[in-house]
Amino acid sequence: MTDTKVVKIGKAEEFPLEEFRIVTAGTRSIGVVRRADGTVDAIRNWCPHKGAEVCKSKLSGTMLPGAPGTLTWGHEGQIVRCPWHGFEFDIKSGKRPYSDSRMRLRVYPARIENGEILVDLGPQTSSGART
Amino acid sequence: MNIETPASRAVRERDAGLQIIDCDVHPALPGGLATLYPLMPKAWVERFKLKAGHLAVAAPLGFRFEHPSGSAARQDARTPEGGAPGSDPEYLRRDLLDAHGISIALLTSLQAGQFGTVSSGPDESQVIVSAFNDYFLDVWPLKEEKRLRLAMTVSVQDPRAAAAEIRRVGKRPEVAAIYMPLINILIGNRYYEPIYEAAVAHDLPILMHVTGTDSVFYGAPNQAGGFPENYPERYVALSQIGEANLTSLAFSGVWEKFPTLKFMFVEYSFAWALPLVWRINRTWESLRWDVPWVKRPPREYISERVRFSTQPLDEPSDPAHLKALIDMLGPEHLVFSTDYPHWDNDMPGESLLMLDKDVRRKVLSENAKGILRL
Numbered sequence: 001m002t003d004t005k006v007v008k009i010g011k012a013e014e015f016p017l018e019e020f021r022i023v024t025a026g027t028r029s030i031g032v033v034r035r036a037d038g039t040v041d042a043i044r045n046w047c048p049h050k051g052a053e054v055c056k057s058k059l060s061g062t063m064l065p066g067a068p069g070t071l072t073w074g075h076e077g078q079i080v081r082c083p084w085h086g087f088e089f090d091i092k093s094g095k096r097p098y099s100d101s102r103m104r105l106r107v108y109p110a111r112i113e114n115g116e117i118l119v120d121l122g123p124q125t126s127s128g129a130r131t
Numbered sequence: 132m133n134i135e136t137p138a139s140r141a142v143r144e145r146d147a148g149l150q151i152i153d154c155d156v157h158p159a160l161p162g163g164l165a166t167l168y169p170l171m172p173k174a175w176v177e178r179f180k181l182k183a184g185h186l187a188v189a190a191p192l193g194f195r196f197e198h199p200s201g202s203a204a205r206q207d208a209r210t211p212e213g214g215a216p217g218s219d220p221e222y223l224r225r226d227l228l229d230a231h232g233i234s235i236a237l238l239t240s241l242q243a244g245q246f247g248t249v250s251s252g253p254d255e256s257q258v259i260v261s262a263f264n265d266y267f268l269d270v271w272p273l274k275e276e277k278r279l280r281l282a283m284t285v286s287v288q289d290p291r292a293a294a295a296e297i298r299r300v301g302k303r304p305e306v307a308a309i310y311m312p313l314i315n316i317l318i319g320n321r322y323y324e325p326i327y328e329a330a331v332a333h334d335l336p337i338l339m340h341v342t343g344t345d346s347v348f349y350g351a352p353n354q355a356g357g358f359p360e361n362y363p364e365r366y367v368a369l370s371q372i373g374e375a376n377l378t379s380l381a382f383s384g385v386w387e388k389f390p391t392l393k394f395m396f397v398e399y400s401f402a403w404a405l406p407l408v409w410r411i412n413r414t415w416e417s418l419r420w421d422v423p424w425v426k427r428p429p430r431e432y433i434s435e436r437v438r439f440s441t442q443p444l445d446e447p448s449d450p451a452h453l454k455a456l457i458d459m460l461g462p463e464h465l466v467f468s469t470d471y472p473h474w475d476n477d478m479p480g481e482s483l484l485m486l487d488k489d490v491r492r493k494v495l496s497e498n499a500k501g502i503l504r505l
Binding site for chain 1: 383384387388417418419423
């Protein structure tokens, strides 16, 4: 049987705004970002490229595609750039921006409820293993 | 009794309907630079006479890099009168086109390329390459012999003058490509933009080919790591120049400015391109944000806009390994070339026989039709 497993990971007010805080949920390391608008982003602290702790980084923006010799900054606060090889990911979708790579960050739905941050770890088997 | 030769096999294939487009054939002047004097303005002729231009050798490699047999040109390709290999269009027609079943041969003058890079001055080189272009377009029988097409030469020492030369002769139907002999400015550099604009306007690809000045002349492309000691070292490492320039193209954003511009790397070989494109793409995946003008994975641009000539073919002990490499690289990237009349030419009847028939057909003819202006 499968079900989703929603876990409480702490009081929202204890989480800094707009930066990663790394927490442990079961056997997983998760990076959580509390947003100023009251939403929450959560991703697995694991780079799908080489397994680095991708949340040991500052949330960033990135350079938008543009004409040669010009630079335009965008996606502020939405880009996770792995500290190892520089691979960038969109924190919302987990996808690599502007790449056709199928590599994805594991993104967990998260929210604040009654002052607590809740993270949905996704489908679980009855034994607790991920499906 | 018919004796089986590489030539007879190629002719049999041609007769069976296989077109062969040879993207690298080298014509030569029968009498050195003085051959071109009738095609030059008088004052320039006088200048070249004063400089003993009749003795000028385009780009002497120096004793260090002289071919171990004394010449990189095949001595068995000398004309019946004993002239320089490649100097007689009638003999070239018989010895290459007829004998080896070549449907179209792209003529690239290395002599013009050598004068057009650094072995003559910026102004001299413009006059000389223009005369070369006129010589092969008007003295050689290109109007009548549709199997011969020219890669017109430009001098890259003055890109605006090079663009003017493209506008002068690039519309001629006998011209199928632009030979851009390299200097030590990588081809992704904005320096070349006037040439690229003219190339796009004339729907002509940019063709690069080793010139003979490489690693010999100051201002020419130099090979990495140090100065080679002898001909074999220099010969093997010439592919480094192709690698450096492909890398430059990949990260430069050239294709954002000139989306339809195509490039041919001729006689740099091609096996190196497979791991290099892997590395270019992998590095872009990491560091795209440093070159945001490269909007798509660079392997896509390369696949659409770059072709490599097959010669000089690498020959692993198991031909299946080369077949596997071509499969990994993608055979659509390759255009066939002989390099006639040079010592290391690959003749079609004995080349790439390990490829499946439809793949071989693409490499021998179809791919070239997709990049040359024929």
